[in-house]
Ligand SMILES: Nc1ncnc2[nH]cnc12
């Protein structure tokens with residue numbers, strides 16, 4: 001049992017955490033037919049591309065500041081209920097723009113959700129603004145400019161998500177330059193759908209302190225050593241990887257191999273209800289499927305705090321809570 005362990009999550013897409021029941025209620029409220037994406041209480045997709053389409057469609061039923069406040073509060077309450085002390089939420093102002101809400105109101109609703117949750121449980125949260133590769137390089141630069149100029153103390157990181165097979169990381173390097181110059185922490189989805197070359201690309205073009213997933217780095221021993229030597233932190237999401245068929249089963253998932261090779265690894269849930277998982281289940285899997293002891297799991301949680309995009313005072317406070 002891992003319920004008693006303190007938890008930290010560095011990699012969860014906010015709309016990807018939308019509970020199916022809440023999404024169904026939202027769709028009813030706005031008269032949207034979501035039956036193609038949500039059936040029998042479960043999100044419907046069959047491969048990575050259709051997952052991204054489903055994700056974008058589900059996002060469209062969250063339309064107001066209050067919708068986003070409720071979504072954020074609901075997820076953070078769930079995390080707090082399983083002993084989570086810190087969460088980084090990946091958010092996409094582009095989604096706010098696409099539904100006509102606008103980026104500012106989108107972020108402001110999310111910040112209100114964080115405030116409400118923190119007031120109840122003390123959970124800390126920060127936002128990582130993401131660009132989506134499948135919306136194109138210009139839109140990713142726009143997301144970076146937004147994050148850089150927002151002047152919002154809860155926005156502390158920048159990410160690149162979406163269709164990994166679209167373009168090379170270098171095509172998006174300008175967006176990361178903007179985010180870096182603004183003092184934001186950098187992380188990037190790589191080595192999830194594409195192979196080791198994609199992780200090497202990310203290291204070469206962006207030099208991020210963290211990589212989202214990165215698990216397919218295991219296909220290249222020299223790259224694994226490079227990650228270990230650099231101290232790059234991987235945000236590993238085993239349940240997501242299995243659901244998307246990146247690996248056939250947990251026995252062949254490389255989490256333990258990467259850790260034993262000296263790579264700094266952490267555990268997250270990615271898009272929990274889409275992948276029939278939760279942060280609680282990911283921690284359980286760490287114990288049951290990967291055989292990690294409580295002390296080893298705590299060490300990964302400590303790594304997550306060390307790599308969190310927070311000021312040093314907050315980091316110290318989180319380490320003290322652990
Ligand atoms: N697992 C994932 N990979 C890339 N982009 C995403 N957007 C939401 N979830 C994602």
Ligand SMILES: [Zn+2]
Pocket residue numbers: 011013161189212270
């Ligand atoms: Zn992700």
